[in-house]
Amino acid sequence: MRNSEPIERLIASFRNLPGVGYKTAERYAYYVIGAEIAEVEELAKNILSAKTEVKFCKECGGYTNKDVCQICSSRSGETICVVAEPKDISVMEKVKNYNGLYHVLGGTLSPLENRGPDDLRIKELLSRIQKLGTKEVIMATNPDVEGDATAMYIARLLSPLGIKVTRIAQGVSMGTDLEYADEVTLSKALEARQVISNG
């Protein structure tokens, strides 16, 4: 043990954070020891409050500290963007020109992990669509096998109800080099090609 016990314990705790190895955890621990006590108490308090105060929005299933989240209580339900996890809402919110609602499934369909339709918040999605008079559902699950399967499943489910279901486009991402794109991505990008001039 290179450090005294309280330091090693803190390093072990920090190592649980995603992507944090021993060296990074040790840097964080030394930072904590060197920081002002007020800042350290604030950090500990904020960790506990985030865990205890944050709950799931009764409507969309996203994270909130109220019963109904900020987004659900301020936007119209014409469009609902369906995501797998609560954190995906924050990712999609970076797109400034989307002003619709969200719906968190709580995962994707996964035969391997024994997760079927009943394990996802699909019934809740159906009742929200009916209540809100939703016209379009945008499937924003991850662009992988499970995300695609989940999107197709929900599309088939909503089809008889006359709801338009769309899927976020899959293609080469902005700023990357074509050279490094994989074949599946390139194939999908080609399939979903857009007319830029009709000649």
Place this chain on the structure above:
Amino acid sequence: MRNSEPIERLIASFRNLPGVGYKTAERYAYYVIGAEIAEVEELAKNILSAKTEVKFCKECGGYTNKDVCQICSSRSGETICVVAEPKDISVMEKVKNYNGLYHVLGGTLSPLENRGPDDLRIKELLSRIQKLGTKEVIMATNPDVEGDATAMYIARLLSPLGIKVTRIAQGVSMGTDLEYADEVTLSKALEARQVISNG
């Protein structure tokens, strides 16, 4: 604000950690919210204990949760390795074949930051050397201008006392920080230490 208030507050706290930007802080925050409550309480507790229980060793000035640290209370004082900061002890301890003591200066001489000899734990070093009958002092301050100047200053100071003062070899590349050096480099640097005053 993309996230609810408790989450944004936690993100702001995490961003104080060294090298952590918004995106990383947000990942940590979502991890905390999704983790088991016991683990989160453990993290918060360990942060507070590290800050409150860890103090400076009365002898070497390194971090410890006792009056005198594990190293000072178990090793002989024939050799003392002088470092700038408490965290540097853990870095040097990666070199498995060093079995001497340490002494933390609490910084380096820096005219720019108005830090002179009286601001460093130099008097404490002198009295430890006399008390312990130390034969060699290894200067392991960072391989930069301030670190070198501090090493030279202490070498000149100890020369009349007949103490051998060595400097870790500049196998560690100029301008980098000790904290980021790998074990092999550190081990070689220690092995190839050069006499800067024979006392």
